[in-house]
Amino acid sequence: MLEKTGVPTQSEIESVFPSDERLSKGPVAVIECFQSIPCDPCATACPRGAILPFADINDRPVIDNDKCNGCILCMTKCPGLAIMVVDITWSQDRALIKMPYEFRPLPDVGQTVQALDREGTVVAEAEVIRVQYNKSMNKVPIVSIAVDKQLVKTIRNIRTICDTPTTATHTAIQEEAQDTGIVCRCNDLQLAEIRALIAKGYTTIAELKQMARLGMGPCQGRNCLPVVVNELSRALGVPVAELPVGSFRPMVKSIYLGDLAGYEEQGEN
């Protein structure tokens, strides 16, 4: 589901949250890193060894919640901004959440901001308690907010400037039947024109060059060829790797004839 939506499910969130017992003992990091990717700075960042050493760089972080004291070092090192620190002992009714926040302006201490869930929906208001940002923090500001304790597993973001996001409409627009999309910008060739040429039997890059100047403009095929080889492959039922390759001649970009004409052998240097 996460792979389709980008939003972790409730059970995925529960799987990385410390136990209620641990939460009741004070600040602790929560790492929402659900995918095996080649990345390990969190493990090497922790001065207490609370994030267990990786056997393989693709390991997912495993945290020893008893060693973690909720310092923010791993948060400032995580390229995925996947870590937050929660402290449900912060006050009688409110929890403190520390999260990385890479937007400007940074909120002011005392400011009321919108608290968002993992889909960006506003679920509550939150008070900004602290804003940490100094040179040692890897250009990652950390914002601490106080929120209703009940929402500690729901809130994952803040918004300081309140605006209404735009959504899609369903207004019909004019269909332009002639336009199938440009494939070769240099020589103004439409996808339909390329397909028509292929249907007529011009089925190599060399023939398409000769017929339509495909790939012979300033881009020298860098834009059009990746599209055209796939069109040829589809039309002929042959993998791209088995299609004959066109030729590539000097120069790779346009230069002035004057620069060539003005060239003089300078001798050894």
Next chain:
Amino acid sequence: MIHIDLLIVGAGPAGLMAAKEAGTAGANVLLLERSHVPGGQLVKQTHMFFGSEEQYASYRGFDISEILLDEIKKLPNVKLALNATALAVYDDGIWAAEMDGASYTKILPKAVIIATGAGEKSLAFPGNDLPGVYGAGAVQTLMNQYGIKPANRVVMLGAGNIGLIVSYQLLQAGVEVLAVCDGSPRIGGYLVHAAKLRRMGVPILTSHSVKQAAGQGRLETVVLWELDKAWQGIPGTEKVYRADVLCVAVGLSPLSELLRQAGCEMVYVNTLGGYVPYRDSFLATSRENIFVAGDVAGIEEASSAMVEGRLAGLSAAKFLGLSTPDFNAKRNDCMTQLESLRSGHAGERILSGLAQAVIGS
């Protein structure tokens, strides 16, 4: 004519690492970069990198570029030429380049490393030539490198890492991202990137693609629709967005023309992004003095490109007879890092692609 030990084409993550490694081994290196700034795509990567310490994980791309450049500057035998584009390679082994954006120059190198990177793939759909339909990488350059707000309301086509990362950076720049869609039924990029977008309220529509872009003289409307299992649009499922930019992030294609001109044997490998050179595990192509590194050898993350750059630098130095005593240790370290970066779920596609492109060793 410039005579040089090693010509490196492209000063991105792979080329910079290659120059550092070969330069450290003592090679006289000419590093060509077509842009006016070195670093390749690193300079516009404002997000923290994945990987581990050896590949500068947790650093932001533009900071990594500075770190690598500082290393290069310490090497007097490495010359970095900006506004310098490699144009051609001829049968006699002479390379041509446009230096300083204008003057045509010939170069005779003993060895060459091609680290030209990749270009953005395009997609054919009605209205795709309207102003406002751009590659996501181009929009990222405009925004992060030149500081220009590229749009007000964006639809992103592609939920791979580039689509997800650029969408997030658009939000950081104060641009509204109306939707991210992808033809595939699954999000292709890292799920932590997807989660960052979702909690900002951005919808991600899998099994969706663009039906049409429309507008009078420039993009005004984007129509998305749902795809069936055969990737065909389903009439009646259209969603219409009022957007001023549609970003196309449908993958990258290796910039391998110079390798083809040089006569390197090539193979089309879909999972590596297109035509890539056959190479051995140490990145030597079928032409004995030409090596490759980074996206031109197959599309991967920048972390792998840096390690490949280092490996190609070592291989080229060895070819030039400049092996250092710790050569084997360094090469083994590169091989171990690459193996580790490619060992997980995300690496399966890469490994299946490499199985078709890596020969002998």
